[in-house]
Amino acid sequence: MTLARAPAPPAPRDLPYRLFGRARGVTAGAHRAVGSGGAGAFLRHASLLEAPDARRIDMRASLLDPLGGLKVRRFENRARIDVFVLLDLSGSMRFGRAGEDDPVAELCATIAHAAVRGQDRFGMIAAGPSARADLAIRATRRRGVPEEIWRALRREPGEGSGVAGLLESLDHLPTRRSLVFVVSDFLLPTETTEALLGALWRHDVAPVVVRSSTVEGRLPGFGLVETRDLETGRRRLVLMRKALRESWREKARRRREELERIFLSHGRPAFDLVDRFDPDAFADYLLSGGV
Structure with a gap:
């Protein structure tokens, strides 16, 4: 005798969902968030006066600055949703x-x-x-x-x-x-x-x-069809014919x-x-x- 195995939960998998626009929050996560800071994906360079964080100085960008200013890397904030x-x-x-x-x-x-x-x-x-x-x-x-x-x-x-x-x-x-x-x-x-x-x-x-697809597609061209409203429990016997079937499909x-x-x-x-x-x-x- 073969015993039927109980259904198993779906296997864990990643989904590429995202939030339209930028998230708001202070807890670090994977989604683009409002504002910039010292961690995350590179966003732009800023002057040291604008972002006084000497740890983020970019020497190459600073040397290439025609005005001789010190450039600091700014990063895009990431937050959870x-x-x-x-x-x-x-x-x-x-x-x-x-x-x-x-x-x-x-x-x-x-x-x-x-x-x-x-x-x-x-x-x-x-x-x-x-x-x-x-x-x-x-x-x-x-x-x-x-x-x-x-x-x-x-x-x-x-x-x-x-x-x-x-x-x-x-x-x-x-x-x-x-x-x-x-x-x-x-x-x-x-x-x-x-x-x-x-x-x-x-x-x-x-x-x-x-x-x-059983409800919406498999209707006979002719014959008696019993319908039941799953919300109210009421049953109804319908004589299905081609015109009625096409009417139902058009309404759907x-x-x-x-x-x-x-x-x-x-x-x-x-x-x-x-x-x-x-x-x-x-x-x-x-x-x-x-x-």
């Missing part, structure tokens, strides 16, 4: 998380691993119609957090209707500008999506849209276009998480300017 996941745990997220492997849990754990390994702090707010204090994680650099998140989220498929709990929990985010990944299927009224992203105006927001296409317009108006395009989490595709998204 806070990386947060804002996770939708409403009932409609169940389809995007079906199967043995939970792509949302893998995504969140991978982001947590990358933040902790990169000396940043990671935090998470997870909620649906009501806040979930048991899943809230304040910004931390604790190494065990990624695996804890992965195990906890695999047991939490989500329930209820709406994301009122997320809107109520936004006060738990730090006031300092942070990188916030908003993970949701975004099956929300347009005004709710606008309100959610608008409330995050002081942060860098990276949307992650969770989708299922228009919804994606509207979401993309909203995301771009708040700063950046979204990453589509379809069926499974592909860390290489996610890294490409980050490198391409998504974050």
Whole structure:
């Protein structure tokens, strides 16, 4: 008899995320920060009068100065940032998380691993119609957090209707500008999506849209189809035909276009998480300017 092995947490890996603009903070880290100092990446030369630090005198630059002044190296400050996941745990997220492997849990754990390994702090707010204090994680650099998140989220498929709990929990985010990944299927009224992203105006927001190809693509041309609202539990029997199928697909296409317009108006395009989490595709998204 062969025993099935329990799923393992995703392997730690680095992600090329960054904060748009310059970070603010005094704790040394990997991100470009406001101001200059005596450590970090080389920024420019300054006169000794402007930056009176004899340890940073550059003799070559000083000898080449036609005015004979002493030149001092100035370096770009580097600081750490806070990386947060804002996770939708409403009932409609169940389809995007079906199967043995939970792509949302893998995504969140991978982001947590990358933040902790990169000396940043990671935090998470997870909620649906009501806040979930048991899943809230304040910004931390604790190494065990990624695996804890992965195990906890695999047991939490989500329930209820709406994301009122997320809107109520936004006060738990730090006031300092942070990188916030908003993970949701975004099956929300347009005004709710606008309100959610608008409330995050002081942060860098990276949307992650969770989708299922089973729901959006595999519709028969003709036949009876039973639908179920995962948030309310209501079932409905529909006679599917070609015209109705095309109408549903057109509505889905228009919804994606509207979401993309909203995301771009708040700063950046979204990453589509379809069926499974592909860390290489996610890294490409980050490198391409998504974050």
